[in-house]
Amino acid sequence: MAYLNSNFLKLKAGYLFPEIARRVAEFNANNPEAAKRLIRCGIGDVTEALPAAALTAMKKAVDELGDRNTFRGYGPEQGYAFLRDAIVENAYKPLSCNISADEIFISDGSKCDTGNILEIFGGGNVIAITDPVYPVYVDTNVMIGNTGEANPNGRYDKLVYLPCTPENKFVADIPDRRVDLIYLCYPNNPTGATATFAELEKWVAYARANEAIILYDAAYEAYITEPGIPRSIYEVEGATDCAIEFRSFSKHGGFTGVRCAYTVVPKDLLAKDDQGKRHPLHPLWNRRHTTKFNGVSYPVQRGAEALFSQEGKAQVNELIAHYLGNAKILREACSAAGLAVFGGINAPYIWVCCPPEVKSWDLFDRMLNEANVVITPGAGFGAAGEGFFRISSFNSRANAEEVARRIAAMKW
16 A cells, blocks of 8 residues: 655644635535625635736737747746846846846745745754744645644644734744744735834844745735835845745735746855755755746736736736725724724734634634624634634725624624
8 A cells, every 4th residue: 555645644624724615615505695795804815807917918928829920838947037037127126136037936826835945955954933824834844744743732843933922013033042944924924914124134134143044925015005114035135145035926916816926046045965065045946946847827927027017017006005995994993893903004914803712713603603704713823823813805895895894783
């Protein structure tokens, strides 16, 4: 009989969002009338139409594929030069980040890459994650064998958990021990928190001093509206020596169903082998990427490129303003209900304290049954998420306003 990967057996129950889907499906089956008024504010999936600039570019690219003279087959696994160049010119040069096009790798999602990146790192690394945390960071480390078993609170042995609380404004403190890989996500999912330059400078200094590597998820950087908040880890001097950055077009351009993202692996970034010899990580990721990935489709990459056009930028700004407008409505509704509220200003997520003595999954069930609204229970993001819930602002304006009315009508 074939052997399985026993690390998968360590995973706790199902992945968070499939469990939410299961509970919602059960509710819908048992409550067909209430199901008709269900509003989903759980999973962070966009709802509005794609920017017109992207649609036009993708349609043109599809027409090119219908003509033998302009047809394209396999593209470069790392991504077409036109998109990589556009990313440098529009995403990094304005921030004075010294990133070159060949340090950018186009992929089908930052969720995928934050897990796949572990393949170029060896076993034995001490891994730090924030708590609460985007579940993918934890589960992919479990799958690859970087953890022990989980305790009753769902925390895994061998992982270093960095609590994020209202007291530290949901920005993790520097650990009091040495770690090798550090997951940071700002603007944060799920809390909506942002990190200042001073806070990121401390992390970069720590990583450089300890020869650690920061895995920096900047999927929501486009939602930063307040001045003085860094959009990229590479705005911090020295970060190209110690950080890999993940970015996505999913929430930036509404590409959740289209699939396009990119990962930046600087050529200055080094790690050591089991003999202590240092090697650049860039060629290792390039080898992994070219071996296991055939690239994002040509029409999709043309659509992503169009988001950086003058027309595309304006449409993206409108899209983000729409979702942040929803966030303001939902944030104010929760605050008016007497709940402590965080996030929703530089991020599309509102992080809300549950009423006293109410567990987050119990609050999930209550919102589902009483208000017919789907939220995300904080416990699904880790032990430190217990006592909170997340509301996504990805919705229509009418739905956001209706959810606000239902929140106001509940007895908190």
